[in-house]
Amino acid sequence: MDIDKRTQQLAARLAYISDIFGPRENASVALLKHRLGEFLASASGYGMRELHLQVDRLEELFSLLEGKLEGELSPMDRVRIVRHPQRICLKDILENVYDNYAEIGGQDEWSIDPGMIIARATIARRMGKRTVQQPVMIIGQEKGHGQEFRNGGSIKPWGNANALYYMRVAEAENIPIHTYVFTPGAFPVEDYPGAAQQIAKNLYVMAGLKVPIVAVFSEGGSGGAEAIALADKRLMLSHGYYSVISPEGAAAIEGGLKEKASPELIERCAERLCITAGDNLRLGFIDRVIKEPALGARPDNYEFFRQLRREIVRATDEVVHAVQGLGPLRALAMRRARETADPLDIFVRWSLSASARNALVSQRHKKYRAMSLGALNDNSTMGTRLYTGLVRCLWQVNSLLRHDMLAKYKRRLSGILEQMEAELRALDQGLGGPFGLFRHVGGNRMGIPPEALKLLTSLSCPEEGACRTEDSWVYVSPKSRADRTVTCPNTATHGCLDLWAPDLFGEFAGVCSHCGHHFPMEFQWYLYNVFDFAQAYEFNTELESCNPLHYEGFDLKLAEAKRATGLGSSCITFETRIEGLAAVVAILVSPFRGGTVGAAEGEKLIRAIERARIKRMPFLLYSHGTAGIRIQEGTCGVIQMPRVTMAVRRYIDAGGLYLVLYDTNSYAGPVASFLGCSPYQFAVRSSNIGFAGPGVIRETTGVEVPPKYHRAFSALSRGHIQGIWDRRDLKKNLHQALLTMGGSNLYYR
């Protein structure tokens, strides 16, 4: 019966409301409960007319109070809305927003990762009487209204790899990509291809993808979101959240990892992290907010889907319009009709011309370059800024002349000379007869001078015995001043003897002389003994970390870190020479807030990479240890993942050599973006590399990981890193790597 159905709907609405507001007391919710209960109790006594009247009234009351409750939503309530099984999900969007779709990345549980939906869809647009089907690639996480096999939209590494494959397909087909972010975070297992590694690959590819990408955020959980969200336009649903870490995770860290965080602390953390659509719009990390109905969109809000369709079409149009000129009339119409008219009325073709595709990528770079600039302290004076700007211009001109113009002719000339020389040599060696005359012209073998030949063919310093020259380190660790012994952690399995600290931290450079275990060393040790910091030129010291979200209590912690380390941020950038080869080096310093990366660190890295690009130098990133993205900076931190990766991509595309060196513990965001995307990554022995630590893996996935899960050797066998180095050989190995991977001019294209 009609009345029954309507009362049932009201009861369902009430259940939803009480789910959202949780255990919190709320007058409106209590009133609704009371009124509905009252009605149900006395319903049997009413006549038909009266019943209709009462239900009408109740429905009105519900609508009214839902509107009122909408205004009372706290950030944590929004998190609950997003996680509610009745929340719209990607399948609903495919059904209601697009005109036609076919899943191509697997179907339901028959997929490599059922949490990731990939589909080809079309949007129909009218052009006069003709209908034009515009194809798009849809990629997004599917929460599936609580379907168990979807894993809550938490994507495994191979799911992200699948998404990446179809992004490339879209690029080949020259169709736009619409991504929908519905993920609480990536599934943090290191099985091949590895959570962090795969996200890094995704970001790297997306940074240079030559088709329009539009992302829509509903639940944006840190790295898992970034894996598909590096977009030209980022839209966000008004009840969604986009955050560096779940409020629960932040609360667990805040309250000490051991005990379970209280609901109040979680609420507080949700507020402090600035995770709502409004916050993110204000901070500039998203472009537009799509208004949802009161208390969040649910699958039966058809008007909302219509609006979503308009917004997504408009966003794609705008991206295309920005790089590919429309006719003057349409451009005018688009400007006029920004807010009001239906974007479907103005026809825009979404496939891009070759020049527009390149312009699109550089637009994307510009967009991300400009983000989060207000989230750091720049203490440099006007004078220094002007001066650095001027120097930069001069260097640009210099590089242009030397490397782009002169080098081209030089290369061509040297190529011709090389050819000629090789011809002559062949003539000399392979042909007898009259050409044999050329033989032995130089006097000795191949014309190599005798001293060089001796160097190449005899042992180095054969008279002086073993010629160890690295006995004395320039910087000696203060730990070597303690008169005590130290036990190697491998004693139980390898039988290592105790080591005397002055030996271990002095001459042995923190390496167990028995098993080769590497004890952590101070970052200064590397600065002075590997990177020759005393002769280096440090730049951008004026950029310092700050507290952009005014996170409670963080100012104090930050001041303490600055005092203890004497640094302004966890990143040091400088120009140095490694065995005579000039390079730009950046270091992430572990003692400064665990080496976490925030807006200041991101900006310093980007500037260092730009410097390396302009001056045509190799870029070396040494991670002395990083715990991930700085959670207190919220999305200002997360956005550094795409930002810095873009800078890296641009640098590598321009022909740069980017080397990464891991030490101690490197985890989470940085590894899943700008560290992990380097083609040449190396690790110091005994270092750990991964996406999430063992504790987090246990908590989020319920899987126990073996004790040596994150060791560099696992990363090596997975193919994440390319080699593991001994600390004492770092300088030599780095030099060797620069020579072999950089080629003769260290700038290989």
Place this chain on the structure above:
Amino acid sequence: MLNVKEMLEELKASPYEEIEVVTPHTGVIEFVGLKPGDRVAGPGGKWNEKPGTLLANLTREKNKKPICATQKGLVTDIAAGLEGTFVEAGVRLLTIRHFLSKDEVIARILKKALYLFCAPERAKYYFVPEIDAKIKAGGEQSVKPREGMEMFIVSRMKRETPLAYSGPEGIVYAVYFQQGDNVDGGQPLIGVCQESQLTLIQDVVNRVQGEWEEQD
């Protein structure tokens, strides 16, 4: 001849193993407040990655090292007089009384009563067809291995080689592997006992299964 019954009586009289915890090297001993009768736990976790209960700390050259329990059990006898003193290596600190579980008792008895023939390398093992047929027809005990008898086929990487038994004569008491499964090197393949002791061993194992009371 092995007297299994006597062995069982012996085990019953003292159903535990006494583990003496000794200092691995010199140093100053500092106990952590354990009393006789306290329970301690052995290494735990799926990979035994969590160390057992802390028993004492030993400090040498300002390097404090924990000494942890290697088995679960009761602390019986603590050399409390050593607290704060400098000790040599190999000095007894305390004794842990570890009560034997059923499996441990059976393993001990079988270890003494059986001869275990182990896999020489990691591979798949099969019985040769004649022995396989015999086992299928008359059970494990119908096979009587003797020195030099070809009993197994070792199958690895598409390479199949025969493997001869070596050890004392007797009858097969138990087969410890599944045909066609991979067996690691050093894992037992079969246990061989003297024919006369067969019933005795079976009897003892049954009795242990039924009667042994596991403490703690």
